[in-house]
Amino acid sequence: MAFAITQNCCNDASCLSVCPVNCIHPTPDEPDFGKTESLYIDPRNCIDCGACADACPVDAITRVSRLGPDQAVFADINADYFADKPVESEWDVPRFPLPTINELSEVEVAIVGTGPAACYAAQALLRFPRARITFYDRLPTAGGLARFGVAPDHMGTRRIGEHFRTVFTNPRVTMKLGVEVGSDVEHRELSERFDAVVYAVGAERDRRLDIPGIDLPGSTSARKLVGWYTGHPDVPADAFDFEGVERVVLVGNGNVALDAARILTADPADLEGTDIAPHALAVLRRSSVKEVVLVARRGPAHAAFTRSECQALVDRTNIPVVVSGPVDVSARIADLPDSSAASALSGLDAVEVGDLPSGRRIVFSFGRAPAAVGGVDRVESIDIGSGDEKRRIRTELVLLAIGYQGSPTLGLPFDQATSSIRNAAGRVTDTEGIPLEGAYVVGWAKRGATGGIGHNKMDAEETVDALIQDMAGRTRQPATRRRTPFNRVGAWLPLQAPSRGLS
Template sequence: MPYVVTQSCCADASCVVACPVNCIHPAPGEPGFATAEMLYVDPRSCVGCGACTTACPVGAVVPDTALTPEQEPFREVNAAYYDVFPHADRTPLALVPPQRRLGRPRPVRVAVVGAGPAGLYTADELLRHPEVTVDVLDRLPTPHGLLRAGVAPDHRHTKEAERLFRAIEEQPGFRYLLGVEVGRDVTRAELDERYDAVVWAVGASADRRMEVPGEDLPGSCSATALVGWYNGHPDHRHLDVDLSTERVVVVGNGNVALDVARVLTADPEALAATDVADHALAALRTSAVREVVVLGRRGPAQASFTTPELIGLAGLRDVDVLADLGGAEVVGDDVRSRVLRELAGRRPDPARRRIVLRFLTSPVRVLGDDRVDGVELVRNELVPDAAGVPRARATGATEVLEAGLVLRSVGHRGVPVAGLPHEPVAGTVPHAGGRVEPGTYVAGWAKRGPTGFLGTNKSCAQETVEALLDDLDAGLLDGLIDGRPTEAGDLSALLAARGVPVVDLAGWRAIEREERRRGEAAGRPRVKITDPDEARAVALRPARRGRRSLSASSR
């Protein structure tokens, strides 16, 4: 009974280490690890022991006998990887490198700015060294970044990665300083005075624009903002989302675009079983949306969505998912090509909501007077450039598609991080292996740009921490005497003196408990607190006074 990976997983590699016969790849150290769409189980080597499914923190590995009809394509996806990458010379066991130890042991204090996946994976790597303590700062009173506010609410398995983060948070030497904004509550210079090193793990990015007339009309916004809206991100909780229209157009066809299309056409009562934000659930329950058209300027072979996301979308039971190939041919015999051909051949059911993946189409204008009421589109053709790469070229054939909501999902661009250098073309902080300069480091999107998956942050953090440890061992971070803070003192004391209401680990646990209490009352896993002031009030309520957080007690 071989096991099968059934989604874009977290790439935590727990399953790789747990497997006694080394049948899960790409593994750490192999080409493609943390950049591949997912991990793959070799059906010819798998002995069916189940160690991988026990180790997987998000429940992504299941026995082949338990696959649902919608998950069946993943059986072939796993097997096909080994047809392309057979690697008959692989060693029989997963190899775990020995844990590095500091060459010059002494107490080390590190601040990590950003409590998303990149920041928490960085903290985890640092805390493998008992000499290191880590303070994790974030401007929001709640951590976990895109896992909390970016992953679609119906991707419950992916959200289970919060168990990984909980384990990181409970480690000795870990401390949260949430609700603290660098630049407002504390300066970069004040961080540098108090820590041996500072790692900037901020998701410094903004949505790219379509650069077409009418883009700024009400009813036109970024898909990222909509994702934040239905996930309860404080920055987007007041977003004006008008769902009184029957058709929504999403420009761009990456995974975020598919997530948005799926959520907007989902049964609201099914979403009620998730942690979707209350205000979004109320709006979706009265939604008039019947069709979401997802536009791709190039052909199906160049689409940005991953194969696991396409398979998941195609397997929806209560929504018609169709493909308009725009005259392009899909000739491959791989799973992705077969799924697209099958979608192109489906016949719509007028009684069902619908998602249409439309290719070789670009917007040239968003239409409307006071509000969006349509989009002018142009058909494209693919023309190879000098390097042979297919490029979209407008044919001149246009049409108007009525729509009341237009969402752009055409990528991100990096924005500068205050106080750090900025590379405008890449949109990142210039660095070498995560090192900006000795004492200052980057991880996550500020380091590599808006690329990768949740698990990509793990290998990204490992590289950055290696650079930091190299500098420690080389004596380049010896700015503190005997590892103790200078006269500047502890950061928490400075924040307290300034009256900054800091949320610590115990405060975050109080927020979690309250969200789950509200969820239990509503028959839901949790009801998110989206107002930052309310979250702080819950975290700091008098009943908690006098308690010491687990992390603080380790100081």
């Protein structure tokens, strides 16, 4: 009986290298890699050895015979991916380090950020025995989006933090938490002190929605909500209070929106024992939210969420999920192939958003773009759709979940079109495309705010390959080579006394 990859898949491809029969796809060398919501195990090739399950950093791989009723669908999802593909057992061409790699002198690298992209870059660098790394993070706690961006009840996905623990505690790694690059220490100082600086600064801005009333009190970012319930230091404990809030409208239908909808409608007792911030759990216990409406401007065929995340919502028997939209929305969902994300909504009741339900529920509203937010001193309603399809929804809270954007960082060249630091294969470049010596970038800051945790692994490998090639080709050493003391910390533990600056 084969294994199957389930909802928690982080796409970092750790499982691929241990599979003895090459039955996990897409591989990083295949066109689909980075475009599918997860990796998949071919049941025609799987020999049931379990090596992939042992290697998976987020416990996403399970023997098919052990899938529970709410996960049985993943056996079909894995098999469906290979339905129109030949049996594939040939291996990709192996990759080897540069022949000159052992001739390198010691390489000291600063990594700005401690999220997944930063950690994957560090893992790749630490394969080289003469590499030493210093992390810089403005927050007093390491982890980035792996800690503050993953829903607290997604305990499997949050285990990626344990996967990175060995990076933070490696004897060749120094941690400088509570240090803001650009304020406490300048890029120029880092470039003088280190052989290379890798920027893993993510995308810290929300995409703007330009409609009337969007800036009214009661209209805010879903990112802020996520930071609130995960305990992000930048979000005050009293940022949200749901007493008197009966309907929440989420603009957008990506996985962030689904996470928010799930947390807002969950039984607080089910959140006990998760990583939810204590202040958030206390507020949710007295919440009066009855309905969460997810508004999407496009139809179900273009849903931005993943099928597995949607399936998890539908499988919660205590919280009804319904659909809304044009008159044919149910038929359009029913016609979707099983591989489509919104196919998990097939067979659900169709409603018009109006009177509040007696209990809690989630509404997927398709094909109606937000047009205006109404209210005098704060949010009272939102208009969605246009013409005959225009609807006004009464609501006390509007949350925007329409994506993130990068912002110009530390004076580095910035591409406004992609909202990312200008780069070529991870090398930071000027406006003429010429690489800036010793400056590199990974993650969302490199490619724009696309892809999940695991997509950063291959991205980081590419950048580190470029960095090592450049180091091997250098003929001089940086002028400044001051040593820094080692501070060894756990995965999520701040330094007892946050370090400031370079020394």
